[in-house]
Amino acid sequence: GAGVSQSPSNKVTEKGKDVELRCDPISGHTALYWYRQSLGQGLEFLIYFQGNSAPDKSGLPSDRFSAERTGGSVSTLTIQRTQQEDSAVYLCASSSLGVATAFGPGTRLTVL
Amino acid sequence: ILNVEQSPQSLHVQEGDSTNFTCSFPSSNFYALHWYRWETAKSPEALFVMTLNGDEKKKGRISATLNTKEGYSYLYIKGSQPEDSATYLCASTSSNTGKLIFGQGTTLQVKP
Numbered sequence: 001g002a003g004v005s006q007s008p009s010n011k012v013t014e015k016g017k018d019v020e021l022r023c024d025p026i027s028g029h030t031a032l033y034w035y036r037q038s039l040g041q042g043l044e045f046l047i048y049f050q051g052n053s054a055p056d057k058s059g060l061p062s063d064r065f066s067a068e069r070t071g072g073s074v075s076t077l078t079i080q081r082t083q084q085e086d087s088a089v090y091l092c093a094s095s096s097l098g099v100a101t102a103f104g105p106g107t108r109l110t111v112l
Numbered sequence: 113i114l115n116v117e118q119s120p121q122s123l124h125v126q127e128g129d130s131t132n133f134t135c136s137f138p139s140s141n142f143y144a145l146h147w148y149r150w151e152t153a154k155s156p157e158a159l160f161v162m163t164l165n166g167d168e169k170k171k172g173r174i175s176a177t178l179n180t181k182e183g184y185s186y187l188y189i190k191g192s193q194p195e196d197s198a199t200y201l202c203a204s205t206s207s208n209t210g211k212l213i214f215g216q217g218t219t220l221q222v223k224p
Contacts, residue, residue, distance in 0.1 A: 031210060042216045043156075043201065050210050091155060097210055100146060100158035101203070 002026075004104035006092050012110045013082055021077040021107045025094030032069055033101070034077050036088040043091070049075065082111045116204050118215035125192050126223055132188045133218040135202035139183035143207035147176055147187055150199040150217065159187075159200075192222040 005024045013019050025032050034046040045059035049069045060066070064082075069075040079086055089108050095101035117136045125131050137145060144163045148156040160169040165180040173190045189196055199217040206213070 031212075033212065042199075043214050045214070048211050056209070056211060093156075093212075095212065097143065097205070100161045101212055102158065103155035105155055 004092055004094050004102050006090075006104040006107050008107060009105065010108045010110075012112065014112050015084060016081055018078065018080045019082055019109065021079075021090050021092075021109070023075045023077070023092030023094075023104060025073065025075070025092070026102055027073075029094035029096050029099075029102075030072070031095045031097075031101075032075050033093045033095075034067055034075070035091045035093065037091065037106075038085075038088040044088075046077070046090075079109075082109075084111050087111045116202060116213050116215040118200075118202055118218050120218060121216070122219040122221070124221045124223065127192060127194060129192050129222075130188065130190045131192055131220065132186050133200055133220075135185045135187070135215055137183050137185070137202070137204035137213075137215075138206075139180060141206045141208045142180050142183070142204065143210070144205040145178055145180075145185050146203040146205070146212065147185070148201040148203065150201055152198075156201060189220070192220070194222045194224050196220060197222050 007022045030051045032049040035043045047067045048056040064080045067077045089106045091106045092104040093101045119134050147159040150156040160176045162178040167178040169176050175188045178185045199219045201217045203212045203214040
């Protein structure tokens with residue numbers, strides 16, 4: 001596709017359940033980011049993938065959060081044992097050096 | 113400066129006013145400076161990517177300048193309109209990691 005896509009667009013889950021969020025970056029983009037925006041907050045960095053380098057996981061809030069990027073393309077963000085404070089919009093973005101980073105439409109996660 | 117910092121945090125102006133915001137970023141290992149426009153309930157939209165000292169970019173009533181030696185960029189909006197109301201984010205890309213570091217944003221509200 002022409003842009004970054006994310007699925008699902010909305011996810012409602014119960015506290016304690018695991019969720020998987022998917023990101024399809026722009027073809028050829030070497031970098032992929034996950035961010036989240038909690039209600040009333042700014043962009044919170046979660047994780048950064050760059051080519052074949054080890055990912056920068058410094059923004060992951062707890063060990064319940066993990067992400068992988070398969071084949072340098074699609075990425076999955078997994079949240080285990082979800083908590084209510086995990087409710088947020090999760091944004092994926094992709095780029096290559098010097099190119100404007102493109103954001104996906106986001107996944108709105110609601111943990112009941 | 114170790115992080116990307118933006119000022120002011122928020123701004124309220126009248127329709128027709130011109131305004132500007134500041135983004136400060138680490139000047140060492142600098143590669144590129146990005147500006148984004150982020151409307152409520154939407155994903156951030158890229159406005160400009162600048163790499164060279166002295167760069168100036170323009171898109172309609174919005175323009176940006178870059179000073180890589182002192183580590184700052186200005187975003188200008190001429191003749192603000194209510195539809196300009198949004199959060200304006202800047203981000204710096206480091207040349208040694210390629211990672212995009214965002215500031216906290218400047219939220220602009222333009223009153224009719």
